[in-house]
Amino acid sequence: MVADEISEPLLNQSAQETAQETPAPAVETELNPKTTKVEFSGVPGALGITIGLPILIYVLYYALDAVPGTKVFDLCALEGYLAWFFGLVGLFYIVPGSVVEGTVLRDGTRLKYKMNGLTSFLIVLAVLVARVFITRGELPELAFVADHLLGLITSSIGFSFLLAFFVYFKSFGNSKTILAHGGNTGKPIFDWFIGRELNPRIGMFDIKFFCELRPGLFLWAIINFAEAHLQYRKFGYVSDSMILVTIFQFIYIIDSAVVEAKNLTMIDITTDGFGFMLAFGDLALVPFTYTLQARYLATNPVHLGWLGVAGIVALKVIGYYIFRSSNSEKDAFRNGDPSVAHLKYIKTKSGSKLLISGWWGVARHINYFGDWLMGLSWCLPTGFNTPITYFYFLYFVILLIHRESRDDIKCSNKYGDDWKEYKRLVRWKIVPFVY
Structure with a gap:
């Protein structure tokens, strides 16, 4: 997969x-033709999804056994989430990686992308393994993730909104900016939702490509590890069902990191703009809904x-x-x-x-x-x-x-x-x- x-x-x-x-x-x-056909029924659909999906994540959270005493607005969780996101940004800059060209754009140019996602993920995993030995299996970092999951959900949703506003206003800064075919309607709410700029960047740092794989997908693996760790703390063992879920999904995540360069051919990268829809999907929907199996098994082991x-x-x-x-x-x-x-x-x-x-x-x-x-x-x-x-x-x-x-x-x-x-x-x- x-x-x-x-x-x-x-x-x-x-x-x-x-x-x-x-x-x-x-x-x-x-260069930037006006968008004439819109998806999701335009502004009404964009508003409905923008309001509905965050609510859905909270509903799914409370539908399972919520950790007692957790806070919706959690300053510690916010600090942890920001450290996670910008820590990965730091790894993007300092970890060596090959440079690959993307597809030809409408102006005849090709963007360059630094490929070091796999190495960055392996560094995260190496640190986690080292912490196993240093803390003798206590792993307070994983305990923090499991115990502050609700606050992390709120932090990721809030960050998705802010990032969507940032890239939307950034898209007006240069007349040569290439806009997405689907995000140039002139209707601010819809363009903000669907993504106005095709490839929002800060220098060589491509915001869309970075978010597509690293913060959300890697956090998915960390949350699964945290839930397996929670099951062990609670019951003294890790069930065969938890092992299967963790291994199956880890294979998917590591496979995605291995073929990172192939993501350059995805419709998300070549065609879609980067707005709230992709930001929310990458940063919030993936890590906090794809981990529902591990979350359930953490407190309800299945043998x-x-x-x-x-x-x-x-x-x-x-x-x-x-x-x-x-x-x-x-x-x-x-x-x-x-x-x-x-x-x-x-x-x-x-x-x-x-x-x-x-x-x-x-x-x-x-x-x-x-x-x-x-x-x-x-x-x-x-x-x-x-x-x-x-x-x-x-x-x-x-x-x-x-x-x-x-x-x-x-x-x-x-x-x-x-x-x-x-x-x-x-x-x-x-x-x-x-x-």
Whole structure:
């Protein structure tokens, strides 16, 4: 389950098509055309999501066993969150890393990105391991995270609002700033929500790219460790279910850090502006809703036994195999690898090739199906006493169905009758024989 691959706009396009779609300076007659089509029903939808999602996080927090005595507004938690965020910013600057160029922008330029996310995360993990020995397993830092989780939630939400305002007002500072196609409506509330500037930066520090992976995703791992530590403090052991959840999600997080450079092809990076929607999603929604399984298990241990562990691991492996092998097949096709020369495809009028055999002949987004199975394997270790721990799976289903519908509209507009023929040949959208 790799973030860059679930965000790709067209999963079976060829390498030739990718090259044809690379923006060139001559394509755009205007640097920042006015946005005419809006998502989420415009301002009403933006306001609804801006108000609703923070409330949802608090509802999910209180739906599980809240830690007694915790504060909604917690100065210590705020100090801890700011230390975490800006500590990672400091690591960005001081840790060596390769420099990679992004996609060609509308003005013909390419931005440079410093890739040191994996090294930064390994440093954080090394410090944590060192603290295990120094504190003889007490780990007050992890205890702090578990005991001040509500305050950390409030801090991250507040920080998301402030960051969204900062990048919005910053977008007016330079007439040469490239704005997102979807965030230049002239309506302040919507543009602030969806993101007005495409790549808000301070020097080489790219705010959007940094937030996409590091503060929220790494904090997700830390919260899981903190909840496992809380379970140990409370019961004197770490359950097999907690071990599975922690390992499964850690694999996802470390994998995302390993392929950090691939995030440059994500639609979030190449197309979407950076506003409240992405800031909140990256900094608050991910770390405080994707950890619901570990939070539940910390105070409600579930003992799976060897048979339960084997069944869930098998589901995870099957999902990962479908996800990884289908994406590998797609990449091989794009690169003209002889190993996939036998695959059938249709050639569109634009010269693009759409796969109609192999994994991509089974379903148009077969890798999403693998994603769903892996997401389910994260939730099943919590048992069936509460639906709250299945929030991630349900959210992910909605997210990928919405993403599939966006892809369908885009491809229908681009390929016309060829896309209709493609859908006739590849009937299923995500789940074979079901959907």
